[in-house]
Amino acid sequence: MDRQRMESKSDRARRFLETIPLCREMGMRIDELDAGAAVVSLPYDERLIGDPETGVLHGGAVSTLLDTCAGAAVISHPQVPDIAATLDFRIEYMRAASPGQSISARAECYNVTRNIAFVRATASDESGTGPVAAATGIFTLLARRTNSR
Amino acid sequence: MSRRPEVLESEFARRRDEALDMLSSRIPFVRFLGMRFELKGDEITSVLPFREILLGNPDPPALHGGATAAFMEVTALIELSWVFACDRGDAIPAERESTRLPKTIGFTADYLRPGDPKRSYARANVVRSGRRFATVRVEAWQDQRSRLFAQATGHFLMPQ
Numbered sequence: 001m002d003r004q005r006m007e008s009k010s011d012r013a014r015r016f017l018e019t020i021p022l023c024r025e026m027g028m029r030i031d032e033l034d035a036g037a038a039v040v041s042l043p044y045d046e047r048l049i050g051d052p053e054t055g056v057l058h059g060g061a062v063s064t065l066l067d068t069c070a071g072a073a074v075i076s077h078p079q080v081p082d083i084a085a086t087l088d089f090r091i092e093y094m095r096a097a098s099p100g101q102s103i104s105a106r107a108e109c110y111n112v113t114r115n116i117a118f119v120r121a122t123a124s125d126e127s128g129t130g131p132v133a134a135a136t137g138i139f140t141l142l143a144r145r146t147n148s149r
Numbered sequence: 150m151s152r153r154p155e156v157l158e159s160e161f162a163r164r165r166d167e168a169l170d171m172l173s174s175r176i177p178f179v180r181f182l183g184m185r186f187e188l189k190g191d192e193i194t195s196v197l198p199f200r201e202i203l204l205g206n207p208d209p210p211a212l213h214g215g216a217t218a219a220f221m222e223v224t225a226l227i228e229l230s231w232v233f234a235c236d237r238g239d240a241i242p243a244e245r246e247s248t249r250l251p252k253t254i255g256f257t258a259d260y261l262r263p264g265d266p267k268r269s270y271a272r273a274n275v276v277r278s279g280r281r282f283a284t285v286r287v288e289a290w291q292d293q294r295s296r297l298f299a300q301a302t303g304h305f306l307m308p309q
Contacts, residue, residue: 022213025202049177051250058178059253060219067215071205083206086214090257 010034013076023068026061030072036109038072040065043102055099059133062103062123063091066135069105070119074139079112084139087116091135101126115141169193173227176250182216184223193231195224197269204266212264217289221271221301222256225285228273229305236278249308251283256303264298267291276302283307 010033017023017030017040026048032039042048042065050058067089074084097103107121117139122131169188173179182203185196197203197220205213229251271289278284282304289299 019207020213021202021204021207022216023205047177047181052175052177058176058219058223059256060178060182060215060222063218063222063256064213064215067213067218068205071214085206085211085263086258086260088257088259089214089218090255091218092255093253096252 010076013072016075017068017072020068022064026064028065028068031104033072033076036073036077036112038069038076038107039104040069040072040107041102041104044100051096054096056096057099057103059091059093062093062097062133063089063135065103065105066091066107066121066123066133067137069107069123070109070121070135070137071139073107073109073119073121074112074117074141077109077112077117080109080117080141083142084117085142086137087140088138089135090137091133093133094130095132097123097125097132098127103132112141117141169227169231172230173223176223178219179223182219182223184220186227191235192272193224193228195220195227195271195273197271199266199268209263210266212266212269214258214260217260217264217269217299218256218258218301220269221258221273221287221289221299222253222303224271224289225256225273225287225301225303225305226250226253229275229278229283229285232275232278233283233307251305251307254282254304254306256301258299258301260299262296262298265291269298270294279307281307281309 048057048061105123109119111118119137121135123133124131187194203216273287276284285303287301290297
């Protein structure tokens with residue numbers, strides 16, 4: 001696959017991700033996107049707190065970030081058609097994210113078959129003390145249909 | 150003069166509902182998702198009314214996998230906190246300010262079909278509850294209880 005086509009694929013993926021309502025509402029930003037690899041960040045937001053006593057973000061917010069980042073890695077992959085839907089997503093929470101810090105997720109789509117894509121992802125805060133969470137995901141690949149159910 | 154048992158019973162039910170409200174309303178992320186909780190006997194059903202911000206795909210519209218996972222994780226946490234408080238012998242669980250939430254260690258979600266732009270429901274079931282760890286299963290559906298659109302298993306660290 002030539003370089004130009006790969007870039008346009010990433011650009012398309014980026015445009016698609018920017019239209020996702022939940023990601024916009026949470027203020028997620030795509031920092032890097034390139035042929036099966038993605039970096040997406042989530043700024044600290046008090047609305048996403050899970051523990052009011054410590055101000056730590058809810059695990060669900062971190063998993064939404066990881067799911068988005070993993071999905072971004074999948075749809076930017078050169079062998080993947082238009083749409084990918086999560087089939088299986090496993091997340092491990094290593095420690096609480098530091099309150100007040102943004103979280104950055106990095107995902108790699110490391111294998112693609114005709115129907116399935118496999119992804120690994122990790123999320124880190126700004127403290128530089130190792131990941132806060134890790135995830136593995138399996139996505140089903142779908143061609144865009146007009147009446148997809 | 151003593152009050153009628155019906156009045157006492159409804160007062161008790163109201164206080165339980167309020168306690169559940171208090172437990173969940175402390176969590177800002179629950180408000181962000183727009184989740185509500187309904188108590189029938191000792192069964193908690195979480196309700197996630199559809200809103201556009203929950204979409205992960207605008208066309209065709211489908212709930213974001215992250216929103217679905219978060220909905221199920223919160224359901225598991227609330228159920229676990231409630232059961233934990235009941236087992237401790239509180240008549241009105243979680244009425245104490247000090248109730249601390251368990252921490253999620255691992256959470257695995259299976260997506261069985263797309264989440265339609267509709268109201269979603271979820272129920273959690275504590276499979277095992279030990280002194281340190283607990284395992285919870287969650288099922289989520291929309292129109293039909295028997296047609297799940299997602300399910301999950303989570304492992305949690307209990308508050309010490």
